[in-house]
Amino acid sequence: MTTNSATPSNTTSIPCPDPDMVVLVANRGEIARRVIRTCAAWGVKSVAVYADPDEHAPHVTEATASEHIGPAALADSYLSIPAILDAAKRSGATHIHPGYGFLSERTDFAEAVVAAGLTWAGPTPASVASMGSKIEARKVAERAGVPVIPGFNDSQDPDALAAAADRIGYPILVKASAGGGGKGIRIAHSPDEFDTALTDARTEAMRSFGNDDVIVERYITRPRHIEVQVVGDKHGAAIDLGTRECSVQRRYQKVVEEAPASNLDPETEASMRAAAVALTTRIGYDSVGTVEFIVDAASHEFFFLEMNTRIQVEHTVTEQVTGVDLIAVQLSVATGEPLTLSPDHFDTALATSPAHSIEARITAEDPWGGHMPQTGLVTTLQVPDGDDVRWDAAIVEGSEISPFYDSVIGKLIVTAGSRPDAIAALETALQSLSIDGLTTNVDFHRWLLLQPEMRLGDMTTRFLDETPLPRSTPFVDMAHSPWQTLSARRLTPHRSELAFDSPSRDDRWHGSARTGDAGSHIESPFPGLITEILVDVGDSVAAGQTLLTIEAMKMLHPLTAAGPTTIASIDVSAGQQVETGDTLITFTQTPSDIDTTGSAQ
Ligand code: ADP
Ligand code: ADP
Ligand code: MG
DSSP: OOSOOSOOOOOBOOOOSOTTOEEEEOOOHHHHHHHHHHHHHHTOEEEEEEEGGGTTOHHHHHSSEEEEEEOSOGGGTTTOHHHHHHHHHHHTOSEEEOOSSTTTTOHHHHHHHHHTTOEESSSOHHHHHHHHOHHHHHHHHHHTTOOBOSEEOSOOOHHHHHHHHHHHOSSEEEEETTOOTTTTEEEESSGGGHHHHHHHHHHHHHHHHSOOOEEEEEOOSSEEEEEEEEEEOTTSOEEEEEEEEEEEEETTEEEEEEESOOSOOHHHHHHHHHHHHHHHHHTTOOSEEEEEEEEETTTOOEEEEEEEOSOOTTHHHHHHHHOBOHHHHHHHHHTTOOOOSOTTHHHHHHHHSOOEEEEEEEESEETTTTTEEOOEEOOEEEOOOSTTEEEEESOOTTOEEOTTSOSEEEEEEEEESSHHHHHHHHHHHHHHOEEETSOOSHHHHHHHHHSHHHHHTOOOTTHHHHSOOOSSOSSOOTTTOTTHHHHHHHHTTSTTTEEEOOSOHHHHHHHHHHOOOTTOEEEOSSSEEEEEEOOOTTOEEOTTOEEEEEEETTEEEEEEESSOEEEEEEOOOTTOEEOTTOEEEEEOOOGGGOOOSSOOO
16 A cells, blocks of 8 residues: 555544635645645645655645646745745635645745735734744743743843843753744753853754744753644634643654643643633634643643644644544634534543544654665555554655655554554554665664653653664564574474564465464574563464564564464563573464454554
């Protein structure tokens, strides 16, 4: 399968606001395809715009019409307001959807769209302006009674900023006022680091945003990033659609997101959601948006971070647990329709059908090589299927990843009835996601899911920085593994039951379907230390599910189930040293237990 998932889980129908609407998407990649999908579901026209490198990109072929807007240079294409407005005029567009990034939070763009008589799928330009500046946003949040991080936003004078940092107390963060995407943020642990932090933050801010104003904030040392999805309409309604947890970050950028946020006490959650709605109401916010908070994991205090006045990358997990198509809501309220969702939609949805959703951002970068961005051609792409899996991607087979754009090539989203089940489902889905021709962070996500913080839901935004990364992928690739001969021999005659993670899921599957004698077991393929046992006696396990991990040669090796089976006994314990050939786990499988009709993934 190389296409994107057909629709988000959309159980709450949002009617098309206007059958004659023509939606131009001023963006590219997965978010352009996502908006086009909602237009297609409504049966309305969509217009893709593209720069030279994107001539054959999927968003261009999937839209009902497309317009060329310029060369690779961003300033002359996706960031060119005149080029996009020209395309809108040529194509007869009635609406402009900005996606995220690019021009989505540019006040001048919102104003130009409105001035051209088009419908802007975002909040009023005044809201974009007040929330786009962290200086202004802090003031508005304070007026709405929302707690802000102790900080300083009254002057750009270096001495005044340094004096404020002394008053606030180190460590402090210097943050670009116009910032976004984690750019223009620097930490100073002590006064002697202040000048460098200020200079670096200003330089990066000027390069990224053309504005080098900064704020200084107390650095929260055990921070969790929790955000609230809000929606307002043009008739004064404002509601929230619950929380998301986005603490797994690298360089202030999100890597994994979940909905709802777990590990949040009910009072804190209720206060944060009320604060987000208060802010939304206060500014007359009339679109979908996200209010981001930092929660101090130690004290449970929460503070306003910023408001993103656009659809968020991780809107998907909220869609999965609420059954609401947020792009549909965004286009509907932009057209002037009143919000039809009730203020308790989120709570009712979760009470009726408990759900937890996790998104893994799949990027073209080398996780074991300093996360260096990678370019290349996607030769083959295999995507997991199943009702619990959603794949929102920029790529298809044959896609060329060029150096011009963001490294996010797809988002793998799984949904289950509980957080542990969602984690297990994501592990399985990651093992079935195969992207050939390009180095990606898929294995990095698999490694991430094995970390105790992740399993317990106990992450702070520093967790990734504080956890040593393996020097290379901890997952054995059968095709290239030094263990290949050994493991194949050692696993015989029970290799059908368990195998190392194999590059071909089909091999595992067919293997498992052939045999499965009661009492069969898995032996250790090499000497090592049992680091974690992920199953219990009596558990039914699915193909691809990780059963236990062994550490050898400073690497973690997960052992996964080749096919569906049940655990009869666990013959080792975590922390135990094992030798080659030791029995690790025994199964109760009989041939009739094996479902040969389809994939368990
Ligand atoms: P989210 O909170 O939805 O994850 P991010 O802040 O990470 O959003 O940004 C989403 C995307 O938009 C990223 O590709 C990021 O680099 C880009 N981006 C965010 N803000 C800006 C901005 N002001 N200018 C340019 N790109 C931005
Ligand atoms: P951006 O506009 O780039 O998204 P944010 O203000 O949302 O900027 O900050 C991005 C990330 O930086 C947050 O998710 C959080 O991890 C971290 N961060 C920001 N401010 C603080 C702070 N005062 N203390 C600790 N971490 C912070
Ligand atoms: Mg942010």
